[in-house]
Amino acid sequence: xxxxxxxxxxxxxxxxxxxxxxxxxxxxxxxxxxxxxxxxxxxxxxxxxxxxxxxxxxxxxxxxxxxxxxxxxxxxxxxxxxxxxxxxxxxxxxxxxxxxxxxxxxxxxxxx
Amino acid sequence: xxxxxxxxxxxxxxxxxxxxxxxxxxxxxxxxxxxxxxxxxxxxxxxxxxxxxxxxxxxxxxxxxxxxxxxxxxxxxxxxxxxxxxxxxxxxxxxxxxxxxxxxxxxxxxxxxxxx
Numbered sequence: 215x216x217x218x219x220x221x222x223x224x225x226x227x228x229x230x231x232x233x234x235x236x237x238x239x240x241x242x243x244x245x246x247x248x249x250x251x252x253x254x255x256x257x258x259x260x261x262x263x264x265x266x267x268x269x270x271x272x273x274x275x276x277x278x279x280x281x282x283x284x285x286x287x288x289x290x291x292x293x294x295x296x297x298x299x300x301x302x303x304x305x306x307x308x309x310x311x312x313x314x315x316x317x318x319x320x321x322x323x324x325x326x
Numbered sequence: 327x328x329x330x331x332x333x334x335x336x337x338x339x340x341x342x343x344x345x346x347x348x349x350x351x352x353x354x355x356x357x358x359x360x361x362x363x364x365x366x367x368x369x370x371x372x373x374x375x376x377x378x379x380x381x382x383x384x385x386x387x388x389x390x391x392x393x394x395x396x397x398x399x400x401x402x403x404x405x406x407x408x409x410x411x412x413x414x415x416x417x418x419x420x421x422x423x424x425x426x427x428x429x430x431x432x433x434x435x436x437x438x439x440x441x442x
Contacts, residue, residue, distance in 0.1 A: 223366070248430065250433075255435075255436075256435055256436075257330070257416055257433035257434050257435045257436055258369075258416070258418075258431075258433040259433070260430045260431075263430055304368060304369070313359075313371055313374065313384065314359075314361075314369070314371065314418075314431065316361075316368030316369045316370070317368055318366055318367060318368045319366075319368050
């Protein structure tokens with residue numbers, strides 16, 4: 215069975231410093247992996263998607279993630295945090311049926 | 327440019343009442359689904375549909391019914407509301423490409439439901 219583990223429930227960074235949100239997955243085959251962001255009282259918005267093309271995936275708002283099969287990881291990074299990045303982030307694996315398996319979420323706090 | 331529209335945005339019910347959460351999408355997506363979001367648990371799949379007339383259960387289907395009579399609409403029905411169903415409910419839709427549904431999903435803004 216597929217699963218997703220987000221290793222940090224809460225991450226706090228200062229504005230202008232790098233962001234690292236960690237995600238490990240388990241899958242019996244080559245997965246499709248996503249990062250979604252949720253701002254308060256809003257739905258989820260797709261940040262980026264991995265589907266077995268390039269292992270380094272670039273997304274919106276300067277975010278990127280690297281698929282590492284040997285480590286079963288898909289960590290999300292951004293070189294310089296902005297106040298508007300404060301939100302909840304979800305790592306998600308997709309089954310071929312379209313079912314999404316969500317991680318528990320990581321709340322990103324950005325301090326001025 | 328509507329995307330996925332959910333109504334109502336907020337609702338308070340009494341235990342035992344029934345109601346329908348509406349979801350409509352205007353992108354001609356085959357795949358639609360309902361999730362509930364609870365603190366610390368991410369989103370959990372309730373029911374999903376791969377096309378009109380076809381529905382299936384997700385991870386937490388008990389207490390909920392769905393139907394898919396058109397491509398655009400996918401309502402979620404609570405038959406007899408219970409306090410455990412207090413949650414935020416999200417509807418999502420996506421294309422099915424090449425027989426696989428690993429396409430990005432588009433989410434509505436959610437329905438915040440409280441059961442007293």
